[in-house]
Amino acid sequence: MIDYRIDRGSGVPAYVQIVEQTERALRMGILKVGDKLPTAKQVVAATAINPNTVLRAYRDMEQAGLVELRRGLGTFVTRSLARPAAEDDAPLRRELTDWVARARTAGLERADVLALVTTALDTYDNEHVHEQDSRTPGDREPNKKKEEDV
Amino acid sequence: MIDYRIDRGSGVPAYVQIVEQTERALRMGILKVGDKLPTAKQVVAATAINPNTVLRAYRDMEQAGLVELRRGLGTFVTRSLARPAAEDDAPLRRELTDWVARARTAGLERADVLALVTTALDTYDNEHVHEQDSRTPGDREPNKKKEEDV
Amino acid sequence: MIDYRIDRGSGVPAYVQIVEQTERALRMGILKVGDKLPTAKQVVAATAINPNTVLRAYRDMEQAGLVELRRGLGTFVTRSLARPAAEDDAPLRRELTDWVARARTAGLERADVLALVTTALDTYDNEHVHEQDSRTPGDREPNKKKEEDV
Amino acid sequence: MIDYRIDRGSGVPAYVQIVEQTERALRMGILKVGDKLPTAKQVVAATAINPNTVLRAYRDMEQAGLVELRRGLGTFVTRSLARPAAEDDAPLRRELTDWVARARTAGLERADVLALVTTALDTYDNEHVHEQDSRTPGDREPNKKKEEDV
DNA sequence: GTGGTCTAGACCACC
DNA sequence: GTGGTCTAGACCACT
Known part of the structure; x- marks a missing residue:
């Protein structure tokens, strides 16, 4: 089970950190389609952040098509980013x-x-830049984050 | 001259992005002690963020001992992170x-x-973890980010 | 300016009603690209719902690519659904x-x-069903709601 | 037999969707007084929602005077909304x-x-608004939805 | 003064 | 017991 580590004081919102770490696990194949994310309660116990903050992160990932929130059951991976x-x-x-x-x-x-x-x-x-797009076809995401720079 | 790229919509505050990118340039030796950072006005022209946001970032770095704000002159690197x-x-x-x-x-x-x-x-x-600390002695910084995880 | 009417007691979440009414205004051409939505505060004054509920609706629409939230400025339409x-x-x-x-x-x-x-x-x-898809090309939305039935 | 279609992800609670679709069938004359609604088990098989959710919807409609739950027999329409x-x-x-x-x-x-x-x-x-009320006399329903707006 | 994050807690929807 | 909505209020980020 994925183990979130929230860095309070990094300036990066907690819910963003959860999304980033989940995406990373998806890319690394640590999380696969059908896997269950920890419940909000479990994340709260492990990280001392508020349940609503966890749910915000999960909701964001649901809208991005990465996971599915099933009431009464939990949150499940619906899409792989594995390479x-x-x-x-x-x-x-x-x-x-x-x-x-x-x-x-x-x-x-x-x-x-x-x-x-x-x-x-x-x-x-x-x-x-001219040769190829960095994006693998079929990997389109809404509101995809732009890349940063030095 | 360092060229900041702000990713609005990444969820990471703009001033944090400036600090991160500046630190990166310091580590890479792109910025050296004595170098001048772009003026707030220049950053505003390049990134379309508010001058106060730039100043907030510069102030944070000053507190961290990385740069010095000299009224009427500009902001200058006071410490190297080069390796x-x-x-x-x-x-x-x-x-x-x-x-x-x-x-x-x-x-x-x-x-x-x-x-x-x-x-x-x-x-x-x-x-x-048992062999050595990742931090070089004397390299202590305020606001140092803790590390995250997969 | 669009005037939201929240029907408490319909069973439909307030933030969903805001999204629905905004989408409707977009389809009818009542709202156009660049138009400003009412501030959360204005909506609160008019509907007696909580500011966070309004922001939740606005955030959802931002993720759907319909509007843009600009801190300190307001929320603006970024895409037309007009026919x-x-x-x-x-x-x-x-x-x-x-x-x-x-x-x-x-x-x-x-x-x-x-x-x-x-x-x-x-x-x-x-x-x-066999002749044509109901969706106009280029109108793709993430997590588009499925249609219901009698 | 009415065939419920639940749109998970519309944000509208499943039991509300059942009530709405049943009311619509009543108005259209698709369901008449004495008609039997599908059993919870049948709805579950068709929609993959939980039996309790179906029963919650049926109970709501019983309270609204639209149907009658007869233990061991099923749920039956007791009132027409046909026009x-x-x-x-x-x-x-x-x-x-x-x-x-x-x-x-x-x-x-x-x-x-x-x-x-x-x-x-x-x-x-x-x-x-001045000429006539939209509501036919005697058509009062509990939980009647108020109207919304553009 | 705008939107944004987070907290805390109540209550609801669904399994 | 799971996620979902909403409230209320504090504090932050940005213009």
Whole structure:
């Protein structure tokens, strides 16, 4: 079962953090179609945020077509964002795990790693805007968040 | 000069996005001690956000000891977060650039890449909590974000 | 300015009624792109519902791509649902106005009229499912409500 | 036998939808005094909602004097809402059927049609509030919905 | 002064 | 016992 970690004081709204972490789990294949999210009550017990805040996040994801809220039953994943290339034993993933280990050993903090990756992504995207859209066909979402930048 | 990109609709407050992007530029060495941040007026022209919002971000960074606001002159970087291992021509960075290119070619979206990296970081950190703290001594910052999870 | 009427006791949630009435105004061309919806405060003054309920409705419409919430400014229509055939002086509309007058004169209540129309729509749709989809191209909405039945 | 269609996700409670659809069938003469409603079990099989929800709807209608629940036998219509002017071959109805066909052909969606009708009803009622009450004497119902607006 | 987040708690809808 | 709605009020983000 997914285990939300809310960072109060990051400035990022709690419900946004829940959505982000759920999406991440979907992309990583940790959550699959049909899986049950924790109940609002369980999330409250684990994170000390208000039940309504959890429900707000779940409702947002329902409107985005990611999950379904079934009254009396719980909240269930209805759509996968999993990528084969992101599987546990995919070569790309093994290489990344290795790279991260070396980066951390070299003294880079978590934030440094994320800054490097973001910069690398920006650089790549700037050089390839003309070639392909970053979006896989069929992956259209309403009000999709735009990407940020350095 | 750093070029802020505000993603309205991401749910993340605009001033937080400015701080995040500035920090990232500091870590990447794009901004160095003594460099001047864009004026509020310039940011407003580029992003269509309100001057007060920019000033709020700059004030937060001043409190964090990253920049200094000099009335009538502008806002200047007072502290570096640069990492040698993150330099432009560092082997780690070259490897990452290469990996990102292959990941994108393999069909991974930007969000997939970030999800993978976050997961890899979480995994690494969970396995090394006992060995070392991720924080370089003396690198303490106010408002430091805690880490999240998958 | 659109004037919401909330029917407490209809069993239909207040925020749903706001969304429905706004959509109706969009379809009728009463609201156009760029128009400002009443502020939450104004709606509260007129309907005696809670500001958060209004904001919930506005947020839902934002996610549906119908309006945009601009902090400090208000809520603005971003998409039209207007149909030329529904214009004030369109023949179809004149005929309907006339028909409604005769129906009411014949003793039919409002609910009778709505029941008749719903039934006529159902009958028509059942006979034409194969010919065309009821949806105008480009009018795609996420989580579009399914239609009901007698 | 009436065939309920529940639109989960419309925001309208399931039991309200059952009541609405039953009332509509009564007005259209599809259900007559003495007719038997489907058993809760049948409705459950057709709609995948919970038996208690169906019973809640039937109980509401019993309180409204529309039906009678006879233990062990079923639920039976006890009151008609039929209107002569709404009969299958009434001129008004034929005209409406024709109008709906033309409206749909002209590109109007189901929701457009309902918006037009609602608006026409509102307009008519606003112009005739002084002349007559829309309610036929003796047609008083508990839980009667109040009318809305554009 | 606008909308936005979050809390807290009551009550309802559904299983 | 699950999610859903609504209220009330505090505080924040933004113009």
